[in-house]
Amino acid sequence: MILLTLLLTLGLAACTEAEQEQAEANVESAAEQLDDAFHAFRADLRAHLNEAGNELDRLEMKLDHAGEETREAWAETIADLRQQRDGLARELSEAEYETEEAFEDARASFNEKMRALDAKLTEARFEAIEAREDFRAAAQDEITELDRQIEALDQQIDEAAVDTRAEYQEALAELHEARANLADDWERFENASEEEFEELRDELAEAFAQLDRKASEIKADIDRTI
DSSP states (O other): OHHHHHHHHHHHHHHHHHHHHHHHHHHHHHHHHHHHHHHHHHHHHHHHHHHHHHHHHHHHHHHHTSOHHHHHHHHHHHHHHHHHHHHHHHHHHHOOOSSHHHHHHHHHHHHHHHHHHHHHHHHHHHHTOOSHHHHHHHHHHHHHHHHHHHHHHHHHGGGSOHHHHHHHHHHHHHHHHHHHHHHHHHHHHHTOOGGGHHHHHHHHHHHHHHHHHHHHHHHHHHHTTO
């Protein structure tokens, strides 16, 4: 009996030790996965921020050839956008996360801030175009890209989780409605006089920015459920 008790005790101790080692290995593996996910996200966002910086550089170069009044009008806008971009880059460099929940919350926050910056850059890029024909060419390219994104979302929604699909379908319906409104604005632009060009250009610039942001938001939401 004493021998049996001793064997059971040793067996339980061995089992407990093995389970503890496995638990420690699981924790270490989860920490490594979180670390890998964070570094991958940080690399992607840094690349995105670098492109935002390049976009601002291109905008400044374009404005160098504009009149003094135009340059002065845009100086504050560009400075604000660069400050926003640099602030987000600093925040990203200082970020550290110990739990998956904290990382997911931070990732959602960073992505939302990046979408806001992208929207402002898109709007600024189009508002800075002075020639009507240059604006028409750039706008047609933007419309083609927006239509490509919307078509991809229409296909991707079928892969989303069933319990969230209705929500995304509603969001996509709103996106399609906004795209239809853009078509009306574009028709007004095509029929507008030269005197109306600047006003309609700015309206279309804002519409492009908001459509692009909305499409990006929907894609991010769907990606999280696939």
